[in-house]
Amino acid sequence: MNQLLQQLVNGLSIGSVYALMAVGYSLVYSIMNFSNFAHGGVIMLGAYFGFFGLTLLKLPFAAAFILASVGTAVLATLIERVAYKPLRDRKAPFLYFIISAMGASILLENVVIATIGPTFRTYPEIFAREPIALGSLAIGRLDLIMFFVSAFCLACLILFIDKTRIGKAIQASAYNMKACALMGVNTDLVVLIVFALGGFLAGIAGVFFGMKYTVYPQIGNITTKSFIAAVFGGLGSLPGAVIGSVLLGVIETLVAGYLSSQFRDLIAFVILIGVLIVRPTGIMGKTAEDKA
Amino acid sequence: MRMRALLCSLLIAAVALVGCAGGQKVDTIKVGWFGALTGDQAVWGENELNTVKMLFEEYNAKGGIEVGGKKYKLEVIGYDNKGDAQEAVNVTKRLTGQDKVVAILGPNASGNAIPIAPILEAAKVPDIATVATNPKVTVMDGKVKPYNFRVCFIDPYQGAVAAGYAFDRLGARKAAILYDVSDDYSQGLREFFKASFTKKGGQIVADESFNAGDVDFRPQLAKIKAANPDVIFMPYFFKEVALSANQARELGITQVLLGGDGWPSEQLISMGGKAVEGCYFVNHLDYADPAVADYKARYKAKYGKDTELNGFLVHDAVLMLVDALKRAGKVDGEAVAKALTTTDIQGITGRIKIGADTHNPEGKDAAILKIVNGQYVFQEKYAAN
Numbered sequence: 195m196n197q198l199l200q201q202l203v204n205g206l207s208i209g210s211v212y213a214l215m216a217v218g219y220s221l222v223y224s225i226m227n228f229s230n231f232a233h234g235g236v237i238m239l240g241a242y243f244g245f246f247g248l249t250l251l252k253l254p255f256a257a258a259f260i261l262a263s264v265g266t267a268v269l270a271t272l273i274e275r276v277a278y279k280p281l282r283d284r285k286a287p288f289l290y291f292i293i294s295a296m297g298a299s300i301l302l303e304n305v306v307i308a309t310i311g312p313t314f315r316t317y318p319e320i321f322a323r324e325p326i327a328l329g330s331l332a333i334g335r336l337d338l339i340m341f342f343v344s345a346f347c348l349a350c351l352i353l354f355i356d357k358t359r360i361g362k363a364i365q366a367s368a369y370n371m372k373a374c375a376l377m378g379v380n381t382d383l384v385v386l387i388v389f390a391l392g393g394f395l396a397g398i399a400g401v402f403f404g405m406k407y408t409v410y411p412q413i414g415n416i417t418t419k420s421f422i423a424a425v426f427g428g429l430g431s432l433p434g435a436v437i438g439s440v441l442l443g444v445i446e447t448l449v450a451g452y453l454s455s456q457f458r459d460l461i462a463f464v465i466l467i468g469v470l471i472v473r474p475t476g477i478m479g480k481t482a483e484d485k486a
Numbered sequence: 487m488r489m490r491a492l493l494c495s496l497l498i499a500a501v502a503l504v505g506c507a508g509g510q511k512v513d514t515i516k517v518g519w520f521g522a523l524t525g526d527q528a529v530w531g532e533n534e535l536n537t538v539k540m541l542f543e544e545y546n547a548k549g550g551i552e553v554g555g556k557k558y559k560l561e562v563i564g565y566d567n568k569g570d571a572q573e574a575v576n577v578t579k580r581l582t583g584q585d586k587v588v589a590i591l592g593p594n595a596s597g598n599a600i601p602i603a604p605i606l607e608a609a610k611v612p613d614i615a616t617v618a619t620n621p622k623v624t625v626m627d628g629k630v631k632p633y634n635f636r637v638c639f640i641d642p643y644q645g646a647v648a649a650g651y652a653f654d655r656l657g658a659r660k661a662a663i664l665y666d667v668s669d670d671y672s673q674g675l676r677e678f679f680k681a682s683f684t685k686k687g688g689q690i691v692a693d694e695s696f697n698a699g700d701v702d703f704r705p706q707l708a709k710i711k712a713a714n715p716d717v718i719f720m721p722y723f724f725k726e727v728a729l730s731a732n733q734a735r736e737l738g739i740t741q742v743l744l745g746g747d748g749w750p751s752e753q754l755i756s757m758g759g760k761a762v763e764g765c766y767f768v769n770h771l772d773y774a775d776p777a778v779a780d781y782k783a784r785y786k787a788k789y790g791k792d793t794e795l796n797g798f799l800v801h802d803a804v805l806m807l808v809d810a811l812k813r814a815g816k817v818d819g820e821a822v823a824k825a826l827t828t829t830d831i832q833g834i835t836g837r838i839k840i841g842a843d844t845h846n847p848e849g850k851d852a853a854i855l856k857i858v859n860g861q862y863v864f865q866e867k868y869a870a871n
Contacts, residue, residue, distance in 0.1 A: 196712075197708055197709070197711075197712045200708045200711075200737070201705060201708055204702075204704040204705055204708060205705075207704075208702050208704075307524055311528075312523065312524035312525060312528040313528045313529050313532075313753075314526060314725060314753070316728075316753070316756055316757040319759065323732060323735055323736060323759075323760065323761065324735075325735075325736045325737065325738060327738065330738075332736060332737045332738040334736040337736075406701075407701035407702070407729060408701075408725065408728075408729070408757065410526070411524075412525070412699075415699065416699075416701065446705070447704070447705040448705075450705035450706055450709075451705045451706075451708060451709050455694045455695050455696060455705065455706045455709075456667050456695045458697075458705070459697065
């Protein structure tokens, strides 16, 4: 029983990292209908921004955190301007967006390898490693903070999209971008805001990821899993991305803990495929009427 | 008019030819190196290549080496295989086919050293692996591979040393293992640890695995914690060691962790910190050994940072190669491979006497090191029985 609880806690903590990354995919997908594979690269740079903020600039933790998120928000909008805007202007097929995104992702990884170096780096220890003990249950301090910050950010994002005028514009653009533009909404700005939001969350995810698992140029590869989680939850739906991520984290840990750590990915993904066969749009996936 | 043009061009060609032959130049011996210069193990690859470059420069500064009565300069051609087995095959093809090297140094990883054998055999170019400890690197299905050599001891030995030390010296009776299922090195160590530990009368209470690229080991560790072992064997590389050690401590696992030669690295200490304090690992050498002091100082002076474990072994691989070249008396891969089979030199990591039917250095002692206050403290030279 204790082990089961511990495994659930572990699964939640892994899932919350996936969730922060997955919402970035979902946000962009909801507006632009393509999977922004450059997102992994942005998360990776977020981890580096935070790392250098803490070590080189010797910023306090909160400042480094904000620096990283603002940095990645700017970076994500830059990528939109350079890699996607020219394609949007030319009304290129969506396949081209995906290829452009992959190009951007490979570029970011290699620029980091060439300039910062290929080896991994370690964040300074900010939160004590000693876990909080609840009986025989151990909960990492960082995990706890991560969980609450992630939940807070995701709640803010959902509120922002539901309650503000910009949020309404995002929802409307997700529904039909052309009609929205005809109604006088500056859809170009909406796209930029969406990328900035996704980038901001990517920065937070990057810093947390770096603190937990070190910083290295291939962090982007991990985001494959969060992308799958986003698909699982229903690409284009924010709550779906969160639920998909948490479920993926928990399924993974339970499979590794009780069935076989060797076949963890195999079994976890067979379950996911099973779900997608029954519900091709993912758990929370909806039709075009109510995306975002 | 035509005739004249032809004469002219002939003249030019002749001048060009004379110009080539007349140029005073010392022949060079091209030596290949490959390893990971990007990815998790880039720290080691960079360290190896730097060491080879430094040693070759030192030889060249002394006028090069004499082979068959003629002086040669040494040149290294280094390629990055990103720690990838497929890429290892590609760069070996390039080194043997395009660059025509006489021998290859590296790689450090068993998984990368094993698949290159057919290419070496076809090209008749010997390879000296540095820290590739899996038996299959030099011997496959009971037959020695004619062009594969190594400078380090092998996994059965390392796994047996770790198991023997855990059972006899640390008094462990129940052991848990966490290993990387996608890595030949990790699997080899796990297999031989398991065999030796159970043979001694110990019990393996948990045997868990993960995949390359994984960063979270808590599900496996929670399972290990529930099995309550005396010691946890972690036969993989420092990055995963540091991550898994930290996560183990976060889960409240207090047991001693034990590892192999994948552990030692500056990064293990900076990243693992308190989590690896008091833990033990099997290593190729004792860092405080006077025999290695000179190389350590030269490396630090040239590159401004400390050498890693790999540097010591590639250092001895270079000694092996130079010795074999001199004894072969000609710059020819086949002759060098033949000379390598009778190597018996004193390296900085110990005596290297290559076994003719194993191509491994026979009877090299292992060193047991303990991490105390962030330092590697030599415990004893330990030979498995």
